[in-house]
Amino acid sequence: MKRPSAPRKTSKPAPAKPTSLATLLTEVRHLIQSARRNVSTIIDTFQVMTNFEIGRRIVEHEQKGAKRAAYGAELLNELSARLTEEFGRGFSRSNLEYMRKFFLEWQKHAPISQTASGKLGGQKIIQTTSGQSALIEISQTPSGEFKRPFTLSWSHYVVLMTIKDPDERSFYEIESAQSNWNVRELKRQKASCLYERLALSRDKEGIRRLAREGQVITRPEDLLKEPLVLEFLGLEDKACYSENDLEQAIINRLEHFLLELGKGFLFEARQKRFTFDEDHYFVDLVFYNRLLRCYVIIDLKLDKLTHQDLGQMQMYVNHYDREVKLPDENPTIGLLLCKSAKKTIVELTLPKDANIHAREYNLYLPSKELLKQKLDEWSAAAARLTPPP
Structure with a gap:
């Protein structure tokens, strides 16, 4: 006798995902990633805003108190002792002085201003009835970015206050x-x-x-500094070194050199070779500036600038403009770095519209005075x- 066959199991089709889920997932993912990136930034911002408000309250308390100079010193000493006993480090007298100064210096220029509603720009101060605590809220844009009333850490502002x-x-x-x-x-x-x-x-x-x-x-012209400071290369100003030594030191400290050059620079090549009539020529350093959308070629000179150096740089610039740059890119910039550059030599050698510049460099930090x-x-x-x- 034939056994009846067991009923065949049919798998239920997986529920279709809502068509809007992909968009929702993208938005939520962006919010979470943005929040995680900004955690340390928010902590810094909270510290800076809190210190700004501490400075405000110190100044307001002083204005209500005695006018004697000694009053401020006594106030900060006593406040420092009380806060340190309760909250630990971070409230020394010197730090409280920084907070006071921070409010005084940034109250007119800070990117926040207090209103009657208690809002400070992108933040809101909510104070309890006891007046002992406050909650600072930082608003978040739909894109997930945080509105920051201050953009730097407290350590940055301490340096700026000097x-x-x-x-x-x-x-x-x-x-x-x-x-x-x-x-x-x-x-x-x-x-x-x-x-x-x-x-x-x-x-x-x-x-x-x-x-x-x-x-x-x-x-x-917006890229140019007078002079460039290359103290990070570690070359002694009075030591005997060659152009190759200088070039190699720059390559070894390329990240620092890019920061010294300024914004938007990308490194492309060193000792870039090109040939005219079987003669080989070498450009010391080749960069590209993405803000100006043009090549920036640099030649290094250990001594004072000569008209021969300028003529050679003009040849390099002409080659890049005619043979290398794309039609939609801007003209090439030539930069000669030398120990001594006389503007008269540059003005007499080059036409007024030449895109070539000479700048001195220092191997030590310059005197501010x-x-x-x-x-x-x-x-x-x-x-x-x-x-x-």
């Missing part, structure tokens, strides 16, 4: 945020007098733009040449 000139301080704050400098790089750029070196290559309006916007790259003196002399000379209105 800069007395407000225009110079504003420049370094903007550049630190835009170029993503860590504290060590900020200290290095400050020590190398980047602000003064860029200012020496600009007119008065250009200097004002540095304070308002940082270094904006729209033309070849000397650069300020040069800047004052430049400003005085420019004022004499400017016709009266």
Whole structure:
């Protein structure tokens, strides 16, 4: 007798995924990834905003108190002792002085302002009835990015507070945020007098733009510094070294050299060879600047600049413009780095529209006083040449 066959099991079809799930998943994933990237940033922002508010309350308390100079010192000493006992490190008198100074220096220029509703720009202060605690909320945009009332860490602002000139301080704050400098790089750029070196290559309006916007790259002249500082190469200024030694040191410290050159530089080649009539020529260093969309070729010179050096660079630039660059790219920039560059030689040798520049380099950090003196002399000379209105 034939056994009845067991009923065949039929697998249920998998439920169809909603068509909108892919979009939803993408959006949620972006939010989570953005949040994780910003965790450390938010912690820094909370610290900076909290210190700003501590500084505000110290100043407001002082304004209500005695006018004697000793009152402020006694207040900070007592406040430091009480906070350290309750919360531990981070509330020394010197730190409280920084917080006080931070509020005083940034209350007009900080990217936040307090309103009657208790909101501070992209943040909201919610205080309990006891007045002892506050919750700071940071708003998040639909794209998952966080609105940040301050863009740097507290350690950055401590360094910035050592800069007395407000225009110079504003420049370094903007550049630190835009170029993503860590504290060590900020200290290095400050020590190398980047602000003064860029200012020496600009007119008065250009200097004002540095304070308002940082270094904006729209033309070849915006890249130039006077001088370039190459102290990170480790070459002694009085030591005997060759152009090859200098080039090799730059390659060994390429990341630092790119930071010193400025924004948008990409390294392409060293000792780039090309041939004319069976003669070989070599360009020391070839870079590409993605902001200007052009090649930047650099020749290194150990001594003072000569008209032969300028003529050779003109040949290199002509070759790149005619044989290498694409039709939609901008003209090639030639940069001669030398120990001594006389502007008269450059002006007499090259036509006015030549895209070739000579800049001196230093193997040690420059004197801020000397650069300020040069800047004052430049400003005085420019004022004499400017016709009266």
